[in-house]
Amino acid sequence: MAVTSRETQQANEPSGRFVHAFAVTEADIKACQQLRYRIFAEEMGAQIDGGPERLDIDRFDAYCHHLVVRDTEQDRIIACTRLLTCEAAAQAGGFYSAGEFDMGTIARLPDRKVEVGRTCVDAAFRSGAVISKLWQGLTAFVTNHNYRYLFGCASIGLEDGGAQASAILDKIARRYMAAETLHVTPRRPYPAQRPPAEIAMRMPPLLKAYVSLGAKACGAPFWDQAFNCCDVLMLLDIDELAPRYARRFLPSTPTVTQRDDHLPTHV
Template identity: 60%
Template sequence: MIQLLPQTRTPRFEVRFAETEAEILATQQLRYRIFAGELGAQIDGGDAGIDADQYDGHCRHLMVRDADSGEIVACTRILTDAAAERAGGFYSESEFDLEMIRALPGRVMEIGRTCVAAEHRSGAVIATLWQGIAETITREGYDYLFGCASIGLEDGGAAAHSILETLRGKYMTAASQRVRPYYPLPLADRRPEGAVRMPPLLKAYVSLGAKACGEAYWDRDFNCADVFMLLNVSDLNPRYARHFLGKGRSEAREAVALA
């Protein structure tokens, strides 16, 4: 009698760094489809329909792929402190005065241009992306992670100001760890209609223990408010540290989905 061994389920989503020019191009095309096509950002994508800038060549591009279809469904790019020196600075320096970041002790890295395909904005995909980020932090010994989380301004900024009010009350850094936006978000002329929910990326940041470093930048090209978020790795929420840094992706996915 033949005894069949139990089958292990292969994860649907996999995360890794882009290894070829074609894979980097695919992440840039995903960025363009979301930022320009969906959000209306003013981007000259050329004939190939890509979102690219002078920082891309200095970044490592982390991507989440659907193992069933092979499609890239989420991506972010990582700019380390060493790479930023070669690039002439961090991307966020185009929006904020980052003097505070340069004074932090230890190693820092920036994530940016983070996006997830509309049909995959679930806990599973976002958790898989953060798993890759967390593995990079621990493997390479970074002390701080920072980046911008965007809030859309389709309603004129009412929802953004409501979210910023929540951040000021619960998730703001100490005064010594603030950054200054070069173009602060202007006041909205009305209150939001109905309940307001944090965008998935911003929600993931605060769930992990990151804090907002002051007022938002008004990104007129992307029609959004950018909130500068800082995560001190030593302050990582213990619940999420256990899931992201010590256990498997299935548990990390559950942690984000329940956040």
């Protein structure tokens, strides 16, 4: 399942400065990998060997659809995420998240699934408008192609030693936890800490978007030491999408045509 250049450019009607589309050229995929490197390695301090071109690349990229938000004024990619469908994951040898969690409970869900990963937004464009464009593209894809579940790792940075993470995880445990039957087991659990008595909690934009849409956390977080963060596996059942976001994001008619024979085989 993949996209053609013409179809991708028609993924949404441009409304204002930002538009979403799927990357269909090697140049656009490389731009995603360069943006990821800037955010994850240079900004967050992740241990990534980016090579001379400073790219964040892993073996899953070749199996994923790369969704981007483009700034039409500057004609450049300012946000990106990648989608790994259950069909493509079977070809890739599993989902990326399986490297961090025992995913048995998710694998046993009966309907089709899409994993979202490597989401990042240029520091100068971290606004609700850009995040909304990403979610418009995501929800259009999953609904047009009858995927019921969307899941992925939402990262919480540990740059402050874990104070923010402790407060955020405490809030998640109290308000946004999935049923135990959906819990996954982290392969390297993040050591729980007591939240500071007083802290101005700032939930990361991606995690905030997940919970606003109605997603739930599937148990304890994974400690990603290479990326200096802890990852919470979030699961969204599209059938239970929060009503006001369903009206906003779900397409009334199909908007993107996908084909299986154009999936990128290398990046």
